Structures are given as C-alpha cells and as structure tokens.
Amino acid sequence: MSAPTPTPGKAGSELVLRVLSAIVLVAVTVGALWAGGWVFAALSAIAAVLILREWMAMSGPFAFRAAPWALMAFLAVTVMMARSEPLQSLGFSILVAAALMLARVTEPRAVWLSAGVLYAGMPAVAAVALRGADTATFASTGAVAVIFVLAVVWATDTAAYFSGRLIGGPKLAPRFSPKKTWSGAIGGAAAGVVAGCIVVALANIGMSVTLVLVALLLSVVGQVGDLAESAMKRHFGVKDSGVLIPGHGGIMDRVDGLVAALVVAAAIGFGRDWLAGGGIADGLLIW
Numbered sequence: 001m002s003a004p005t006p007t008p009g010k011a012g013s014e015l016v017l018r019v020l021s022a023i024v025l026v027a028v029t030v031g032a033l034w035a036g037g038w039v040f041a042a043l044s045a046i047a048a049v050l051i052l053r054e055w056m057a058m059s060g061p062f063a064f065r066a067a068p069w070a071l072m073a074f075l076a077v078t079v080m081m082a083r084s085e086p087l088q089s090l091g092f093s094i095l096v097a098a099a100l101m102l103a104r105v106t107e108p109r110a111v112w113l114s115a116g117v118l119y120a121g122m123p124a125v126a127a128v129a130l131r132g133a134d135t136a137t138f139a140s141t142g143a144v145a146v147i148f149v150l151a152v153v154w155a156t157d158t159a160a161y162f163s164g165r166l167i168g169g170p171k172l173a174p175r176f177s178p179k180k181t182w183s184g185a186i187g188g189a190a191a192g193v194v195a196g197c198i199v200v201a202l203a204n205i206g207m208s209v210t211l212v213l214v215a216l217l218l219s220v221v222g223q224v225g226d227l228a229e230s231a232m233k234r235h236f237g238v239k240d241s242g243v244l245i246p247g248h249g250g251i252m253d254r255v256d257g258l259v260a261a262l263v264v265a266a267a268i269g270f271g272r273d274w275l276a277g278g279g280i281a282d283g284l285l286i287w
Contacts, residue, residue: 021245025254033146037135038083041128045079047251048124051259052116054242054250058232059112071096071117079124086129086266086280093121123259126266129280144203145281148196149265152215153222153258155195156188160223163187177230185223192219200285210287214268218261225260229253 032043049072056068074096082089100114130149132142164184172180196215200207229252233241242250265284272283 025245029150033131033143034138035136036131036140036143037133038080039135040131041080041083044082044124044127045076047255048075048079048120050244050251051255052120054244054252055116055119056113058236058238058241059109059116062109062113063107067113071113075117075121075124078121079128082125082128083133086125089125089128090122093117093125119259123255123262126262129266130262130269130284132279132281141205141279141281141285144199144205145265145269145284148199148215148285149218149261150258151195151199152192152218153261156192156219156222157226157257158188159191160184160188163191173227173230175231176227176234180227188223189216189219192216192222205285206287208287211285214265214284214287218265221264222257222261226257228260229256 097114103110134140164181167183240249241252269280269283
C-alpha cells in the first residue's frame with residue numbers, strides 16, 4: 001500500500017511552522033552572539049545539554065540510571081568554563097569520555113554515552129572558544145568567526161535543500177539519507193562559500209584564496225555531519241532526534257552540520273594560534 005499523499009493545506013501549514021521556528025531560533029542565537037560573554041556561553045551550554053539528552057534518548061536506556069543526569073550537569077559546567085579555559089574544558093570532556101569507554105566492560109552501551117559527551121560537548125566548547133570573552137558587540141573577530149561558521153552552514157543547508165529539489169539527479173548517500181542529491185551538495189557548497197565571503201567582506205577582513213578554501217571545507221564538513229546524524233538515526237530506527245522544535249524535530253536535527261563545522265573551525269583556529277600566536281578566531285579568519 002502506498003503512503004498517503006499529504007494535502008496541500010497541511011504541507012503549507014508545516015512550512016509556515018518550520019519558518020516561524022527557524023526565525024525564533026535565529027533570533028535567539030544572534031541575540032546571544034551579540035551579547036557574548038556569559039550569555040553566549042550559557043546558550044551554548046544549554047544547547048549541549050539538550051543535544052546530549054536527545055543523544056541519550058536515542059541510544060539508551062543505560063544500566064546506571066544516575067549517569068545521564070550527572071553527565072548533563074558536567075557538560076553544562078564544562079562548556080561554561082570554556083569562556084576562559086577552552087583547552088581545559090576540552091580535556092575534561094575527553095577524560096570523561098575515556099572513562100565511559102572503560103565502563104563498557106560492565107555496560108556495553110556506555111560507548112554511546114562516551115560518544116555523546118564528545119558530540120555534544122566539543123562543538124559547544126568550540127563555539128564559546130571562537131566567540132571569546134568579548135561582550136555586547138559584533139565588531140570583535142570572535143563574533144565574526146562564529147557568524148562566518150553559521151553563515152556557511154546555514155547557507156549550505158538552505159541551498160542544498162532547494163537546489164536538490166529543483167535539479168534532482170543522482171543521490172548523494174541513499175543508504176543514510178535518500179533525499180539528498182549530488183546537485184544539492186554542490187549547490188549547497190557553492191552557497192556556503194558565497195555566504196562566508198560576504199561575511200568576511202562586510203567585516204573588512206582581507207579576502208584570500210585560503211579563506212575561500214576554509215569556507216568550502218566547512219561547507220563540506222557540515223554536510224558530512226548532516227549525513228552522520230542521519231546515519232545514527234537510521235541505526236536506531238528513529239525519524240527525528242526529538243520533538244523540541246515545532247516543524248523541525250529535535251535540536252540535533254537542526255545543528256547536525258553545525259556540530260561538525262564548529263569543531264573543525266576551532267581546530268583550524270587552535271592550530272594556527274599555537275603555531276603563530278594570536279587568538280583562535282584570528283587563526284580561523286586572518287591568513
């Protein structure tokens with residue numbers, strides 16, 4: 001029996017709901033990004049806790065019932081610490097993840113808890129580290145760095161959706177996400193690069209071929225992150241990671257590409273900061 005075809009009215013109302021939810025999410029994110037400091041760190045911590053909660057709901061239940069709550073509390077504190085000590089925050093997350101890996105001897109599913117701590121914690125720490133300690137401004141390199149990553153990922157997601165629907169063609173990874181196409185991936189990558197270049201130009205940061213390649217890399221990494229989250233949902237037999245966001249599903253469904261892109265962006269910034277000095281955001285943007 002074929003699946004019922006959705007009525008136009010229902011499809012239209014779902015689209016309106018998705019758009020309204022997206023507007024609210026963007027407004028909250030941009031507001032916290034402008035405020036910076038503890039406000040942005042708190043929003044990042046909340047996002048990390050919600051991601052971990054959805055991750056555990058998909059991969060659980062776990063034998064040690066108190067561990068999930070303890071991990072969410074730990075993650076919130078660790079992300080807040082990243083405002084001043086990002087490397088220590090990352091180190092604590094890795095240590096806890098390693099300890100959970102050892103716990104799989106008595107609880108095999110603990111390996112999923114270990115992966116969840118890193119999946120939820122690393123991008124939140126990366127976002128806070130990139131933003132830095134500046135408050136109430138978009139003028140700092142840290143704010144521009146986060147906007148750069150957001151613009152690349154959001155433009156990639158949007159353009160990939162529309163170009164894939166308009167052009168169609170061969171599927172990108174039908175095993176994990178049957179609707180994604182190569183045309184969508186290429187269109188998304190092109191839009192991500194353009195969006196990143198626009199942010200850099202508006203911020204009066206010198207454009208370079210290397211920075212264009214960084215934007216392309218983040219776009220590709222974001223799409224890989226999207227596919228990885230789709231693969232996880234398929235593994236656990238769920239359509240959405242949660243029901244937190246009306247019309248969208250869970251928070252993991254909305255930040256899957258951003259999770260991967262933030263980690264890679266911060267890694268680039270950390271690497272160049274370690275080699276040449278300067279800040280993490282400078283290491284990402286200034287070449």
